[in-house]
Amino acid sequence: MTAILEVSGLTAGYGASPVLHGLDFDVPVGGVATILGANGAGKTTTLRAVSGLIRAAGEVRFAGERIDRLAAEDVARRGIAHVPDGRGTFVQLSVEENLRLGAYVRRDPAGVARDFERVFDLFPVLKERRRQQAGTLSGGEQQMLAISRALMLRPRLMLMDEPSFGLAPLVVREIFRIMRMVNREEGVAILLVEQNASLALDLASRAFLLETGRLVVGGSAADLKADDAVRRSYLGY
Amino acid sequence: MEAFLHQVLSGLATGSIYAIVALALVMIYQATHLVNFAQGEMAMFSTYLAWTMLDAGFPYWLAFAGTVALSFVLGVAIERIVIRPVEKAPVLAVVIVFIGLLVILNSVAGWIYTYTIKSFPSPFPDRTILGGYVSAHELGVMAVTMGVLALLFLFFRFTPLGLAMRAAAQNPVSSRLVGIRVGWMLALGWGLAAAIGAVAGMLVAPIVFLDPNMMAGILLYGFAAALLGGIDNPAGAVVGGLAVGVLENLSGAYLVGTELKLTVALVLIVGVLLVRPSGLFGRVVVSRV
Amino acid sequence: MARLLGPDGRRVGLALLLLAACVLPFLLSSYRTFQLTSALTYAIALVGLNILTGWNGQISLGHGAFYAIGAYVAAILMDRFGVPYWATIPVAGFVCLGAGYLFGLPALRLEGLYLALATFALALATPQLLKWKHLEEWTGGVQGIVILKPDAPFGLPLDQDQWLYFFTLAITVLMFWLARNLLAGRIGRALVAIREQPTAAEAMGVDIAFYKSMTFGVSAMFTGVAGALGAIVIQFVAPDSFTLFLSITLLVGIVVGGLASLSGAIWGALFIQFIPNVADHISKAAPWAIYGLFLIACMYLMPTGVAGLLRAAAARLDRAPPGP
DSSP states (O other): OOEEEEEEEEEEEETTEEEEEEEEEEEETTOEEEEEEOTTSSHHHHHHHHHTSSOEEEEEEETTEEOTTSOHHHHHHTTEEEEOTTTTOOTTSBHHHHHHHHTTTOOOHHHHHHHHHHHHHHOHHHHHTTTSBGGGSOHHHHHHHHHHHHHTTOOSEEEEEOTTTTOOHHHHHHHHHHHHHHHHHHOOEEEEEESOHHHHHHHOSEEEEEETTEEEEEEEHHHHHHOHHHIIIIIOO | OHHHHHHHHHHHHHHHHHHHHHHHHHHHHHHHSOOOTTHHHHHHHHHHHHHHHHHTTOOHHHHHHHHHHHHHHHHHHHIIIIIGGGTTSOHHHHHHHHHHHHHHHHHHHHHHHOSSOBOOOOSSOSSEETTTTEEHHHHHHHHHHHHHHHHHHHHHHHSHHHHHHHHHHHOHHHHHHTTOOHHHHHHHHHHHHHHHHHHHHHHHHHHHOBOTTTTHHHHHHHHHHHHHHOTTOHHHHHHHHHHHHHHHHHHHHHTSOGGGHHHHHHHHHHHHHHHOTTTTTSOOOOOOO | OOOTTSHHHHHHHHHHHHHHHHHHHHHSOHHHHHHHHHHHHHHHHHHHHIIIIIITOOOOSOHHHHHHHHHHHHHHHHHHHOOOHHHHHHHHHHHHHHHHHHHHHHHTTOOHHHHHHHHHHHHHHHHHHHHOGGGHHHHOGGGOEEOOOOOOSTTOSOOHHHHHHHHHHHHHHHHHHHHHHHHHSHHHHHHHHHHHOHHHHHHTTOOHHHHHHHHHHHHHHHHHHHHHHHHHHHTEEOGGGSSHHHHHHHHHHHHHHOTTOHHHHHHHHHHHHHHHHHHTTTOTTHHHHHHHHHHHHHHHHOTTHHHHHHHHHHHHHHHSOOOO
């Protein structure tokens, strides 16, 4: 199995103090990998380092190409869509404008038009509210909008930061159903960061456990799930 | 009554020029949340470029278009070269750099073109219309202002680049994540501001004549206009400009005379900042802490 | 090796500087002496602006207005009321203290950028106000007021320029001493705290509103004293000497000399006094082009100004190991 994203020796942080200390992990082509860990373990920082929002040392390869020296906008242009924590909604713009921004770098109007229909199929509520200011949407709707905005890029890899955060269980289930569908039917690889370990392990094929900036366990999601010791001490269920 | 009407109409005409200056200020404020103290001198400098082209025998509208285009490029260059290094610096440093820019543009213009006053042509015929109430130039100024506003509206509303500029101003991080080059969007904002300012300079120069200090008072009224209308709102800036122009004329005619024009602007600016800092149509300004 | 910046070294340096300042007028031409006098008045004005902008972080682009008020108070008192020149200076100071305090009250509510905007407007409006016809009886309108140069008192063997120099030097020393005492202790710390951490300063019981408006007043007082001295030295006031560009000159002075530095006020004053003289030979516009370049370059390369560079150099010398 080849990897679409290979990360080795990733070290990053804010200012002088590093948060991550040499992480190695990968995401298989068309697969789902998850990084689990407690609050403050460095999960969000990991995604930011991969997508170029913060400077990082180490090597990050996307489809074989080094991307660790690229700026965030160039990482996005190569087909990595980052759904950030807090959802990153353009709150003063309309839902439709948010989606148009997702497709900002694409030059195939026909394909973009098709993808508008596709995300409206996935999330009909967005179609209803397409003219509404995005800031007026509920939390769940904004998460759907964030995922849709990422899909509008036609990404090969999506980085997802806590998509379940602050949402009602029913909405979470719906969002995970759609993520699974997008992954299975369209082959979009996903790197998922989650606090809700059981949800994440159901979706992912590979899993890594992050503790204060270091990976302590990594491997197949099924193994991790079956490992009682890991489950009790790290996953808390 | 007739005199009053005349004052209002000519107030709308000068107000249109304030409105264009205010629009230029809004372009930069929207993108960077900064007030460009050098905006007036940038417009003045552009007007000298236009004068050079006219002097070389260019037809008026060609010189006009050429000046707008050249000013746009210069605006982008100024952002990239001068402003970018202090993008994240404290307000004091940024203000000092703006003042430095103001002084440099002023002195370079004086150096190249001398401080002697030059006349500058109007593209509109030299006669009054509408029963003697307005001159053709004044009417032309109003029409151009509305044209600029309409173009800006279409640009921001209906083009991908306009959308990207709005996005970059609101949420730079998310903008980068969808592939927008945020730094260039700021530079584009400066380019637009410079281009719009050039229009203001070329329209006001036939009235006040061309010299390196011609924009100082106009910039002050432009500030008042932008603040009154809401400094993050283009349409508000135009309404603010017209209102300030009429206010200036009426207070000049009936209250304090024309000698204290700048004091009127000072009072307006401080008054708006104290009473309604977000202006008539702006969003509430959240102060930078 | 003696520490260059130790308290003793500093005192010796200061004494040497004062001695040099006292000898200079006897070595220089009266024109040069006049220039030095003028630089001293600038230094006082710069201390004023620096207290407000450098220490307290309130941006003023309009301090030329307070300089103008000081100058006009002195000129009007001498011209219309026959007040002796030396008595006009405290009056100018107090008038500006009041004017600054009053302007500082609304300014309290304006955050950095907007305060800059309001003071910018003040600077632009000042010359027009001074020309206003209803004030003409006092201000002399566009013509301004001509005043006479004072002679040395008590039969001192000094010419007019030398006397004015020593008079200005004495006031400069007094004002610097005042500023040092004001800024060295609790008040100085409060001003910096308000600049750096307004919320924390408030939580620690600093009355921000009082400090900020009072700082505005004190700052204007210094600048007003400088304005009064400036009027006496130049023997002339007119509205067009107090344009926006005067305010910008003062800004250049504190930026080049060093923000929040007392000694910086001297370097800044020398800079704004002598650079135009040198650059005028190139072109009438050249001094301003140089000012502009220095403003921008200082922000990029030496945000602590000349004073900061000297401090850094002295610190490096101190750290160097003693020679063999």
